[in-house]
Amino acid sequence: xxxxxxxxxxxxxxxxxxxxxxxxxxxxxxxxxxxxxxxxxxxxxxxxxxxxxxxxxxxxxxxxxxxxxxxxxxxxxxxxxxxxxxxxxxxxxxxxxxxxxxxxxxxxxxxxxxxxxxxxxxxxxxxxxxxx
Amino acid sequence: xxxxxxxxxxxxxxxxxxxxxxxxxxxxxxxxxxxxxxxxxxxxxxxxxxxxxxxxxxxxxxxxxxxxxxxxxxxxxxxxxxxxxxxxxxxxxxxxxxxxxxxxxxxxxxxxxxxxxxxxxxxxxxxxxxxxxxxxxxxxxxxxxxxxxxxxxxxxxxxxxxxxxxxxxxxxxxxxxxxxxxxxxxxxxxxxxxxxxxxxxxxxxxxxxxxxxxxxxxxxxxxxxxxxxxxxxxxxxxxxxxxxxxxxxxxxxxxxxxxxxxxxxxxxxxxxxxxxxxxxxxxxxxxxxxx
Numbered sequence: 001x002x003x004x005x006x007x008x009x010x011x012x013x014x015x016x017x018x019x020x021x022x023x024x025x026x027x028x029x030x031x032x033x034x035x036x037x038x039x040x041x042x043x044x045x046x047x048x049x050x051x052x053x054x055x056x057x058x059x060x061x062x063x064x065x066x067x068x069x070x071x072x073x074x075x076x077x078x079x080x081x082x083x084x085x086x087x088x089x090x091x092x093x094x095x096x097x098x099x100x101x102x103x104x105x106x107x108x109x110x111x112x113x114x115x116x117x118x119x120x121x122x123x124x125x126x127x128x129x130x131x132x
Numbered sequence: 133x134x135x136x137x138x139x140x141x142x143x144x145x146x147x148x149x150x151x152x153x154x155x156x157x158x159x160x161x162x163x164x165x166x167x168x169x170x171x172x173x174x175x176x177x178x179x180x181x182x183x184x185x186x187x188x189x190x191x192x193x194x195x196x197x198x199x200x201x202x203x204x205x206x207x208x209x210x211x212x213x214x215x216x217x218x219x220x221x222x223x224x225x226x227x228x229x230x231x232x233x234x235x236x237x238x239x240x241x242x243x244x245x246x247x248x249x250x251x252x253x254x255x256x257x258x259x260x261x262x263x264x265x266x267x268x269x270x271x272x273x274x275x276x277x278x279x280x281x282x283x284x285x286x287x288x289x290x291x292x293x294x295x296x297x298x299x300x301x302x303x304x305x306x307x308x309x310x311x312x313x314x315x316x317x318x319x320x321x322x323x324x325x326x327x328x329x330x331x332x333x334x335x336x337x338x339x340x341x342x343x344x345x346x347x348x349x350x351x352x353x354x355x356x357x358x359x360x361x362x363x364x365x366x367x368x369x370x371x372x373x374x375x376x377x378x379x380x381x382x383x384x385x386x387x388x389x390x391x392x393x394x395x396x397x398x399x400x401x402x403x404x405x406x407x408x409x410x411x412x413x414x415x416x417x418x419x420x421x422x423x
Contacts, residue, residue, distance in 0.1 A: 041343050
């Protein structure tokens with residue numbers, strides 16, 4: 001039996017990725033990383049800034065997201081996000097730029113705890129990314 | 133009757149107008165293709181978002197404590213209308229159609245003695261509405277400066293709406309925009325976004341109950357503001373495609389009309405030229421005969 005399921009990542013501008021043959025997807029859910037395999041129970045969850053990993057038999061793709069919603073239902077996974085980057089297309093300059101913007105936001109005065117947590121998370125993920 | 137010189141001037145002026153309308157048509161056609169692509173690409177996101185919310189709201193057990201954005205404030209006293217139009221003119225009936233639709237709605241509300249508040253997005257809508265509804269307009273937004281439609285702008289509008297909702301400034305919110313069907317047809321739409329109204333009552337069977345992480349309420353209260361921005365964004369995309377389509381067909385008509393006018397004027401010009409020549413000939417001949 002095949003262990004593949006469908007993944008679709010969309011952002012407001014376009015359908016970012018659509019794949020029929022994913023075997024595993026790891027998403028940075030709000031309460032911790034979550035791996036999704038075929039026949040997972042239907043679930044809706046939030047994303048926090050982090051890395052989405054999409055595995056298929058032949059390849060492995062990584063994407064950086066800032067926020068989003070995941071829905072898994074009938075073996076099709078939809079990820080809605082407003083900002084997503086393919087990590088293989090990101091270079092150091094771009095990463096530094098995003099970090100800088102995030103740091104600026106984090107040092108702002110009117111920022112609530114939840115937002116600060118998210119921004120910190122984002123910076124941390126990006127900094128770790130730098131090391132790879 | 134106009135003299136030959138006048139006719140000549142007239143013809144050349146119509147011709148240059150035709151050149152302008154032709155160029156505008158080409159530009160609109162090129163932009164239309166891009167806008168249409170964007171609108172089509174943007175559809176899956178808003179559809180998916182809608183689906184998730186539908187599934188969520190049908191699964192929510194505790195209707196009493198559901199977020200206000202979903203169920204409304206329980207009243208229907210104050211209506212907020214977001215009228216989305218273009219920033220530029222010369223696009224046929226595009227803006228007028230939206231305004232007409234909106235005005236119908238306004239009248240219905242005012243007849244029922246409810247309070248009407250208006251936010252206009254796009255400067256043309258403000259120009260047309262300010263005459264009759266000046267005191268109802270609470271805010272006008274225009275994105276003249278941003279070249280492309282982006283989600284960031286839509287999010288700004290969404291935040292303004294939510295802000296005002298949280299301050300209890302209105303109970304019901306509807307947006308007005310043109311839905312792009314094809315180049316000739318754009319359908320003015322009225323869509324209620326607060327409280328959320330699902331157009332089709334979808335029966336969700338109990339077996340696709342979801343697991344939620346975090347809790348349902350938390351997801352909903354996070355998702356609903358996003359959904360509003362998304363709906364606004366969708367409306368903006370549809371609107372821009374409609375605007376270009378409408379402009380294209382309007383300019384196409386204008387070009388054709390100018391062509392007809394040039395033809396008519398040219399015939400008139402040639403006739404009067406011929407008449408002048410004939411007249412001169414008759415004068416010469418009758419002058420020769422009288423000798």
